[in-house]
Structure formats: C-alpha cells, structure tokens
Amino acid sequence: MLHIVNKSHHQTGSLASCLRMALPGHAVLLIEDGVYAATAGSPLEARLREDGSQVRYYALKPDMDARGMASRALDGVTLVDYGGFVDLVAEHSVSNSWL
Amino acid sequence: MKKFMFVNRKAPYGTIYALESLEVVLITATLDQDVSLVFMDDGVYELVKGQQTKDIGIKNFSPSYRALEGYDVEKLYVDQASLAQRGLSEADLLVPVEVLDTAQMADLMAQQDVVLSF
Numbered sequence: 049m050l051h052i053v054n055k056s057h058h059q060t061g062s063l064a065s066c067l068r069m070a071l072p073g074h075a076v077l078l079i080e081d082g083v084y085a086a087t088a089g090s091p092l093e094a095r096l097r098e099d100g101s102q103v104r105y106y107a108l109k110p111d112m113d114a115r116g117m118a119s120r121a122l123d124g125v126t127l128v129d130y131g132g133f134v135d136l137v138a139e140h141s142v143s144n145s146w147l
Numbered sequence: 148m149k150k151f152m153f154v155n156r157k158a159p160y161g162t163i164y165a166l167e168s169l170e171v172v173l174i175t176a177t178l179d180q181d182v183s184l185v186f187m188d189d190g191v192y193e194l195v196k197g198q199q200t201k202d203i204g205i206k207n208f209s210p211s212y213r214a215l216e217g218y219d220v221e222k223l224y225v226d227q228a229s230l231a232q233r234g235l236s237e238a239d240l241l242v243p244v245e246v247l248d249t250a251q252m253a254d255l256m257a258q259q260d261v262v263l264s265f
Contacts, residue, residue: 049257061188065156068228069253144262147156147164 049074050140053082055147057090062146067095069144072102077128077136079108086112087120096124108133149260150181155190157265160205165193168265169211176218183259184215185252186244187226190265191233194225194240212242226252 051070057063063078063085070076078086085092086107096105109127112118121127128136137143153172157164176182186194193209200207215221223244230236230246237246247255256262 049262062156065188068249069256071253071257074257142259142262144154144256145264146154147264 050136050143051076052143052145053078053085054080054145056081057085064091066144066146067091070103072099075104075106075136075140077106077108077133078125079111079133083107083111083115083117086122086125087117088122090122092125093122096122106132106136148179148181150183150258151175151261151263152183152185152256152259154185154187154256154262154264155193156188158189158192159198159209160200160203164265165190166208168263169208171263171265172215172220173218176215176220182220183222183224183255184220185224185226185256187229187252189229191225191229191235191240194223194242194244195235196239196241209241215242224252224255 051066051074053063053066055062066076092105105125106128107121107125109118109129112121112127153168155165155168159165172182172184194212198207198209223242225244225246227246227248
C-alpha cells in the first residue's frame with residue numbers, strides 16, 4: 049500500500065495515524081505541506097530509526113524545493129519528482145490518500 | 148467484488164467530509180461491493196449517541212449509520228486508541244461496531260482493494 053500525506057504534521061494528525069497503519073512493505077509519500085515531516089525534528093525522524101527499511105519513505109522534491117526544505121531532508125527519505133510519484137502509484141496496488 | 152474501505156477521520160458538522168463519505172458509502176453499497184467503514188481520529192465523533200442539530204440548522208445525519216444495515220453495510224470498525232483519547236467507549240456509540248486495536252486495524256486496512264479517506 050502507498051500512503052500519501054499532504055498536510056503538515058503540526059496542523060493535523062494525518063501523519064501520526066498514517067504511521068500507525070503503515071506496515072512492513074508499505075510506502076509513505078509526503079507531498080504538499082506533508083513534506084515538512086521529511087525534515088529534522090518531525091515524528092518521522094524517530095520512526096526512521098525504529099523501522100529501518102521495513103517501510104519506505106518518500107517526499108515530493110518539487111514541494112520540498114518550493115518550501116525551501118530540500119536541503120533539510122532527513123536521511124532515509126527518498127526525494128522523488130512527478131515521474132517518481134507516478135511510478136510509486138503504479139508499483140502499489142492500493143493508494144491511501146490521508147486527508 | 149472488490150473490498151472497499153472508507154476511512155472516516157473528521158468530526159461530523161464542522162466540515163462536509165463525514166456526510167460526503169456517507170453518501171459515497173451508500174452509492175458503493177448499491178454497486179454490490181464489499182464495504183467496510185472505519186472510524187478513527189475525530190471520525191469516532193460521527194457515531195456518538197444523542198446528536199441534536201436543530202439549533203445549528205444542519206440535518207442530523209447520524210441516524211443514517213443505523214440504516215446502513217439495510218444496505219448490507221454491516222462492517223463498522225472503530226479505532227480503540229481514538230475512542231480512548233476522546234474519553235469515549237463503545238457504549239457511547241449509536242450503532243454496533245467492532246473495536247480494533249492498532250495492529251488489527253492496520254491488518255484490515257492492508258487487506259483492501261480500495262481505500263478512500265475522508
């Protein structure tokens with residue numbers, strides 16, 4: 049399953065709930081204001097240490113760039129372009145867009 | 148037949164999400180699909196008993212959850228942690244539900260063909 053989060057983790061609990069439901073083999077893609085969670089100090093930082101490589105994390109680079117966050121991306125979060133976004137959707141049979 | 152899961156995460160009257168979800172659930176049910184509803188985060192407030200909306204001028208759609216059974220929508224799941232965080236228990240809800248812990252809910256979600264979040 050591909051989980052997509054588009055809201056800041058400071059604004060809503062979407063990321064927290066998504067992380068509770070993400071299982072090994074799943075991918076989490078951060079887009080729009082969701083990309084702030086790909087930077088230091090977010091709940092993702094601790095999570096990356098815990099799960100190792102069981103869940104893969106991605107952030108949409110154009111959204112990181114737009115917000116001046118690209119240079120602050122956490123190690124363990126893979127930055128993808130729009131083509132990469134399409135590839136992720138195609139690779140997973142189910143996408144879950146957390147609103 | 149595909150397994151459709153509707154994940155309800157918003158309180159009922161502040162935004163239109165809860166009502167819109169209910170509408171889509173009913174449409175999906177008429178298409179003879181396997182429909183599950185999940186209530187988590189503020190979505191658990193959608194099922195609280197005793198909603199009285201007369202004075203806010205919005206239709207109280209909470210009785211509709213009790214009518215879902217008539218559309219063969221009988222799989223209602225509630226996230227235990229979300230209930231607990233809000234001081235609610237199963238007895239506070241207006242329909243029979245199955246309360247699941249995080250691991251059970253994650254497994255159920257992973258079994259779906261389609262997941263729609265509201």
